[in-house]
Amino acid sequence: MANVSPVVSLPVLTTVFEFQSYDDAGYQQALNDDKSASLARAIMERNPGFPDESLPDSVVDGLKTGYARRFHESHKTLAGVTKYSVVNGQYIRTDQLAKDAKPLETIEMSLHVALGYTTHDYGRLHETRDANYKKIIGEYREKFSTYASQKLKRLAAEAKRIRAEDSGEKRTRASNLAFDDWWAKQWDGAEKRLGNAIKTGAAQTADKKRFADARAAFVKVWTSQ
Numbered sequence: 001m002a003n004v005s006p007v008v009s010l011p012v013l014t015t016v017f018e019f020q021s022y023d024d025a026g027y028q029q030a031l032n033d034d035k036s037a038s039l040a041r042a043i044m045e046r047n048p049g050f051p052d053e054s055l056p057d058s059v060v061d062g063l064k065t066g067y068a069r070r071f072h073e074s075h076k077t078l079a080g081v082t083k084y085s086v087v088n089g090q091y092i093r094t095d096q097l098a099k100d101a102k103p104l105e106t107i108e109m110s111l112h113v114a115l116g117y118t119t120h121d122y123g124r125l126h127e128t129r130d131a132n133y134k135k136i137i138g139e140y141r142e143k144f145s146t147y148a149s150q151k152l153k154r155l156a157a158e159a160k161r162i163r164a165e166d167s168g169e170k171r172t173r174a175s176n177l178a179f180d181d182w183w184a185k186q187w188d189g190a191e192k193r194l195g196n197a198i199k200t201g202a203a204q205t206a207d208k209k210r211f212a213d214a215r216a217a218f219v220k221v222w223t224s225q
Contacts, residue, residue: 051159114140
């Protein structure tokens with residue numbers, strides 16, 4: 001059975017967005033955010049249960065087809081064709097073959113080829129092709145799968161934000177939550193030091209009841225605002 005040599009590198013997208021000024025950058029950011037919100041709202045209107053309920057499979061399939069189009073545009077290296085040759089049981093990139101190599105087979109691989117397999121056909125690929133051929137296909141598919149999953153999660157997150165905004169849900173400011181968490185940690189830390197002081201006798205004024213009363217009084221005043 002053929003083994004896979006170090007195969008095609010799957011690059012991280014590093015697109016550089018060109019802008020004329022930070023004024024322009026701000027406008028472009030706001031424009032893209034507004035487009036995302038409008039798109040999410042349109043999808044919600046056609047799928048009233050979303051985001052509490054998952055989108056129908058047919059909708060997800062359609063979205064993934066669109067994601068694949070964009071993925072092809074933004075990942076040019078993956079979208080191109082890479083040739084592999086089978087030599088002595090190994091899949092080796094054809095452009096890396098030794099001059100005297102005598103390949104038994106040469107295949108062309110690309111993102112288009114990898115995504116052309118249905119989930120069912122990909123799962124059974126080992127029945128008709130070498131297992132390592134499936135491994136090469138899998139590297140392409142995994143990269144796109146992660147990309148598509150992230151897009152679906154962002155769509156759901158935007159839908160939840162819109163729903164909360166439309167329903168008038170009040171959100172506790174993150175800064176307040178962070179400050180409350182900080183205070184709780186200070187009290188927890190002080191309580192731990194109190195316990196250690198009582199055990200060692202390091203502080204004659206250490207008293208659990210007084211501490212509990214003080215904490216309760218603080219929380220009462222703090223949460224009454």
